[in-house]
Amino acid sequence: MTDSPVFVSESESAALVDDDLALAAAREAFLATAHGSTFPVVIGSSSTPGTRFTLKSGSAGDLVGVKIGSFWPDNTDLPRHSSTIVLLDPATGRLRAVVEAAAANAYRTAAADALAVRTLARDDSRTLTVIGTGHQALHEARAVSRVRPIDRVLVVGRRADAARRFAADVAAATGLPVEAVDTRTGVAEADVLVTATTAREPLFDASWVRPGTHVSAMGVDGPGKQELPVALHDRAKLFCDLPEQSTTIGEFQHAPSAAPVALGAVLAGTAPGRTSPEDVTVFDSSGFALQDLTLAAALLHRHTVPGGTE
Amino acid sequence: MTDSPVFVSESESAALVDDDLALAAAREAFLATAHGSTFPVVIGSSSTPGTRFTLKSGSAGDLVGVKIGSFWPDNTDLPRHSSTIVLLDPATGRLRAVVEAAAANAYRTAAADALAVRTLARDDSRTLTVIGTGHQALHEARAVSRVRPIDRVLVVGRRADAARRFAADVAAATGLPVEAVDTRTGVAEADVLVTATTAREPLFDASWVRPGTHVSAMGVDGPGKQELPVALHDRAKLFCDLPEQSTTIGEFQHAPSAAPVALGAVLAGTAPGRTSPEDVTVFDSSGFALQDLTLAAALLHRHTVPGGTE
Numbered sequence: 348m349t350d351s352p353v354f355v356s357e358s359e360s361a362a363l364v365d366d367d368l369a370l371a372a373a374r375e376a377f378l379a380t381a382h383g384s385t386f387p388v389v390i391g392s393s394s395t396p397g398t399r400f401t402l403k404s405g406s407a408g409d410l411v412g413v414k415i416g417s418f419w420p421d422n423t424d425l426p427r428h429s430s431t432i433v434l435l436d437p438a439t440g441r442l443r444a445v446v447e448a449a450a451a452n453a454y455r456t457a458a459a460d461a462l463a464v465r466t467l468a469r470d471d472s473r474t475l476t477v478i479g480t481g482h483q484a485l486h487e488a489r490a491v492s493r494v495r496p497i498d499r500v501l502v503v504g505r506r507a508d509a510a511r512r513f514a515a516d517v518a519a520a521t522g523l524p525v526e527a528v529d530t531r532t533g534v535a536e537a538d539v540l541v542t543a544t545t546a547r548e549p550l551f552d553a554s555w556v557r558p559g560t561h562v563s564a565m566g567v568d569g570p571g572k573q574e575l576p577v578a579l580h581d582r583a584k585l586f587c588d589l590p591e592q593s594t595t596i597g598e599f600q601h602a603p604s605a606a607p608v609a610l611g612a613v614l615a616g617t618a619p620g621r622t623s624p625e626d627v628t629v630f631d632s633s634g635f636a637l638q639d640l641t642l643a644a645a646l647l648h649r650h651t652v653p654g655g656t657e
Numbered sequence: 658m659t660d661s662p663v664f665v666s667e668s669e670s671a672a673l674v675d676d677d678l679a680l681a682a683a684r685e686a687f688l689a690t691a692h693g694s695t696f697p698v699v700i701g702s703s704s705t706p707g708t709r710f711t712l713k714s715g716s717a718g719d720l721v722g723v724k725i726g727s728f729w730p731d732n733t734d735l736p737r738h739s740s741t742i743v744l745l746d747p748a749t750g751r752l753r754a755v756v757e758a759a760a761a762n763a764y765r766t767a768a769a770d771a772l773a774v775r776t777l778a779r780d781d782s783r784t785l786t787v788i789g790t791g792h793q794a795l796h797e798a799r800a801v802s803r804v805r806p807i808d809r810v811l812v813v814g815r816r817a818d819a820a821r822r823f824a825a826d827v828a829a830a831t832g833l834p835v836e837a838v839d840t841r842t843g844v845a846e847a848d849v850l851v852t853a854t855t856a857r858e859p860l861f862d863a864s865w866v867r868p869g870t871h872v873s874a875m876g877v878d879g880p881g882k883q884e885l886p887v888a889l890h891d892r893a894k895l896f897c898d899l900p901e902q903s904t905t906i907g908e909f910q911h912a913p914s915a916a917p918v919a920l921g922a923v924l925a926g927t928a929p930g931r932t933s934p935e936d937v938t939v940f941d942s943s944g945f946a947l948q949d950l951t952l953a954a955a956l957l958h959r960h961t962v963p964g965g966t967e
Contacts, residue, residue: 352664354664354755356662357751357752384704386700386701387697387699389696389697389714391696391714391715391716391721392694393716393721393745394694394717394718394721400714400721400750404699404712405701406701406703406704408704411701411702411708411710413725417750418750422749425749425751427750429745429750429752431743431751431752433725433743435703435727437704437705439729439732439735439739440710440727440737441667441759442739442755442757445743445755447662447751
């Protein structure tokens with residue numbers, strides 16, 4: 348194969364991505380965790396203090412490549428997060444494609460959440476609570492509300508004005524009634540509870556969580572970060588993307604004895620998921636390269652075959 | 658800055674690169690080791706056994722990015738080694754450029770050697786000996802013979818037929834008289850001795866090296882690889898690209914007490930190089946990301962400004 352590499356620009360990928368594409372790519376990535384490989388994550392920086400880039404690489408089947416994620420905190424006109432996915436040609440090792448995916452990255456992360464909710468939450472989940480009022484939290488609300496018969500969204504933020512503004516944004520994105528509430532109310536009334544924050548300590552009390560609730564912790568991807576109370580783990584069935592990563596840089600770094608089950612194993616039918624409507628299920632997402640590679644491949648396919656789908 | 662990313666294809670970069678460009682880029686990279694950063698190297702693979710990719714990332718000044726090197730041993734029509742350099746925009750963290758650089762990578766590595774020779778070898782060096790008969794060895798012979806008044810090249814290979822063929826290639830590339838010789842003759846007659854092999858044990862006896870010789874060890878970039886006899890280090894002044902890397906995955910992994918000096922410090926005038934015509938100088942190259950970033954920037958500049966030079 349000596350095909351020229353394909354370049355998909357940020358504006359192209361932003362126009363191509365949608366929740367269905369991202370969800371199908373997420374499912375493929377989680378299934379691939381059983382046989383694929385992920386390699387050590389690099390955290391680097393530019394010569395400007397405070398900037399950060401991460402390299403997440405992996406391979407599975409005919410996918411091999413790396414996602415370069417960047418965080419430039421001083422960006423004002425542009426988003427602070429960017430993402431570039433590089434795919435190598437599995438047959439030759441040469442460059443196959445470069446996909447700019449800053450906007451698509453938010454869909455990718457939210458799709459992992461939606462996949463976990465579709466796999467683990469009760470079928471009759473109606474109330475979705477989101478803790479966190481940032482850009483990613485909005486994507487989580489939209490993606491999750493599509494996979495269950497959600498008819499009400501509760502939002503929880505530290506600042507009342509941010510929570511009200513976020514509630515309006517979620518209402519616009521989902522078409523659902525949305526209410527800003529206090530943390531205890533949000534947790535206690537949730538069928539599905541999503542945390543999407545940069546917290547470094549538990550956001551709520553484990554005793555507030557009702558039996559039957561599904562919890563997705565989306566914000567923890569590094570040492571010291573924490574969203575969930577450790578006491579919740581004792582009452583819950585625990586799931587994650589990559590167990591080894593989740594117990595080192597994910598939510599379960601705070602619960603050394605936790606043995607979370609890979610969501611991919613549940614999807615593949617090799618491990619049980621929820622077994623009772625009373626189960627509390629917890630899913631921890633710390634993010635892995637195969638999500639980026641399957642996302643890039645899906646975008647590439649849609650880019651190459653206009654109107655094509657996965 | 659919201660400029661579109663620039664893509665430089667393999668055929669473009671192969672046409673743009675030359676020894677002068679690579680040497681200037683190497684000098685910039687080695688000078689940047691004093692203030693720049695390099696991050697941990699990742700070694701990964703595709704799902705095909707035997708394939709390998711490496712991620713080398715770094716930043717210095719307004720350069721920040723990663724080189725994806727790949728080695729696909731089963732390639733037949735295409736080279737087994739490929740290289741893709743990704744530069745991020747230092748102002749925004751977004752993608753700035755992608756440079757395919759398989760052919761250019763050989764110039765980059767040879768330029769580090771030429772820079773070391775220009776900095777450390779005697780001005781009157783006339784005999785160049787190359788141990789190794791591969792693709793990279795040819796680039797080393799060409800690049801090094803340009804920076805000293807080399808008037809004779811000796812080549813050493815394990816197989817006589819390969820050595821003869823390589824001698825003809827070197828003669829064509831340099832216009833110099835070239836002779837295939839045994840290892841002892843090659844080492845003993847060298848003013849500049851370059852090793853460019855995949856050896857895992859010393860290639861020659863330290864006692865064969867004459868006073869005043871410069872030795873560049875280009876082949877060692879991983880655990881277990883070795884080209885030089887440890888006894889040589891006791892008689893020589895030791896230099897390398899990155900001391901920490903050289904003593905872990907480079908030649909000096911085999912000499913735990915060695916304290917090689919960064920070539921960049923010699924270039925910057927903050928450390929002495931050769932101080933006598935009798936000195937034996939040794940340079941170990943294991944390769945670092947800043948070489949790739951400065952190479953990509955130079956190619957990009959020449960690509961953007963046709964006819965432009967560094």
